[in-house]
Structure formats: C-alpha cells, structure tokens
Amino acid sequence: MSILNDRDRAAVRKEFEKLAGPVKLVVFSQELVAADLCRQNEQLVREVAELGETITVEVLNPAIDRERAEGYGVDQVPAIVVEGARDYGIRFYGIPSGYEFSNLIDAIIVASTGESALSEDTKASLRALTADVEIKVFSTPT
Template sequence: MGLLRDEDKAYLKKEFEKSLKNDVRLILFSSEDEHCIYCKETRQLLEEVSGLSDKILLEVHDIKSEDAKTMGVEHTPTIVITDSESRLGSRIKFIGIPSGYEFTTLIKDIMFVSSGELEVSPETKEALKGVNSKLLIEVYVTPSCPYCPKAVLVAHQFAMISEKIEGVMIESLEFPSLADRWSVMGVPHTVIRNLDKGNVVQFVGAYPETHVINFVKDADEGKNVDMR
C-alpha cells in the first residue's frame, strides 16, 4: 500500500507540472540496519514523490558509502536535496523522515530548488551576502508541529541563498540524543552554530525571516544568544 493517497498524488502531479523547471536530486542515505526504524518508509515516500515528475531524480546511498562521508552525513535516514549540477552541495538536509507537517516542507523545497523562486525578501537575500562565518542551522521538529515547517523552510532557503549556511531539519522524536544535546523541550527549536568561532545562537518558535536574519547576524558575529 502506498503512503500517499491517490488524490494527493494527483494534486502533487499537477502542482509539479506547473512549478518544476529544472531537475532536482533527492539523495537518500539509508541503511539495512534494524535500528533505522524509518529507512524503509522514507525510501518509499521518496519513491512515490519522485514518481510524480521526471524532474525529480531519486538516488539511494548506503550510510557507509563514500558519498555519505563527502556530504557529511552521519545519521539514517538523511535526505539531501540539491540541484542537478550540485551547486547547492549538501547544504539542505532532512535528518529523519519528513512526515506529518514536514511533508509540506519536502514538497516546497523541491519546488524552490527546481524553480529558483524563493519566498524570502530581497532585503534578506542581500543581508545573507554579508555572512562570513560557516553557519549550521539545525531546526528540531516533530511531525505533529504545525509551526515547524515555517522554521525549517526559512533555514533551508537561507542555505539555498548563502554558500556559508547549511540548513538541517532534525526530527527530535526520531533522534532524541541529538535533541537532548540542546535540551529541546518545545519545537520548533532552532540552533545556529558558528563552526568557525564556536558560538551558538538558539531560540524556540517560528520567527519570521526578518527576525531569523538578525539571529544569523548574531551568530556570524560570534555572539552567544539563548532565547529559550
């Protein structure tokens, strides 16, 4: 039995026909290990989605492969979304299955990457050009959180714009050890790590991009901010 309903497939197929312009690569890193509870379901989900358009190209790699090392992937399942030329590299990631409300995030990301048409303002795009440090934006979510997709989409779009930024969705129920590292209690919980300077900015809630860009600037400047 498929994970997507027939009516949902029909709707998405029409939306993809209208929105997709260039090829999009969905790169799944998976494992046959029994500890990867959602690897099978994640692969099935991506197979169903990629089957709705010839512009969505699905690749599946083992977590122990060289590709995983190259893309900095350590957990299964992990999805990397990139363009056909890999200009985006591995900057846009999902760690965990994009189920529940996060399925919408997956679909919108595909459309963003394919069309190049984002939802952030020109002012935000200009501000992101000034980022100098290497930043990792991790957004901890749960499938039942209706506000989480907004936070993830902001992080992912920032990563699409700036080569200095990596945006990662982390399903906190699926990866409690990662969530516990930052004492995640409520979601969406965003952690911005400056990989060059070592400082951390974190906050809880789905802030608009105009607020998030200020948090990014704080992280870039080496500030430690805790708004939990």
C-alpha cells in the same frame, strides 16, 4: 501499499507544476541501523519522485558509500539530501511526514528553480554573510 493517497498525489502533482530544473533526491538508508524507517523513507521519496518528471532518486548506504556520505555531511539515517543545480545544503533527517512533508515538497521546488521566496532585503543580508551558517530545525510528525 502506497504511503501517499490519491488526494496527496494530486496535491503534489499540482505543486510540481512549478518545477523547472532537475532535482536529485539522495536517500541515505542503512537497514542494520533503522530498517523499517529507512524502508518507509525510501518508499516515500520514490512515490514523490514519480510525481515530477525532473526528479531523480539515488539511494546510498553510509556504511558502504562512506566517502559520499561524508561529502554530503550526512551522519544519520534515514536522511534525504535535496539537490538542485548544486547542493544547496538542504537535508532531512527522519521521515518527512506531516508538516515536514510540505517542507520536503517546497524544498524540491525551491531547489529546482534555484529561486528563494525571501525578500530582497533578506537575500542581500544573506549574500553578505562571511561565515558559515548551520541551521537545525527540530519538528515532530504531528
């Protein structure tokens, strides 16, 4: 059974008209840790990827693909890394549903174009950063 309904698919397809370059969604799954959640997450990502021609999916198991998981800095499952021309550092821990689903779609588009929708002032301030910034955003499905 599909997770996305026809209306969701149509809406996402419309959004994906903005896609430019390729995007890779790297999914981290580990059945022994969270079987159902990992399966649902993987299915959701595959359903989303089908809607955009430039989107590919790779599934990794952090217990097996340990070095890759460490390279991505991913230490939880289920997780998704959204990669564009480079790894921009965008991660999702847990199934992106509800509001986070819109954010996943937005992340795919922004990773694809490589162009943020921030103001010029904000971009200039971010370019001037001399230290690393790690932002965690907690949300719930509703």
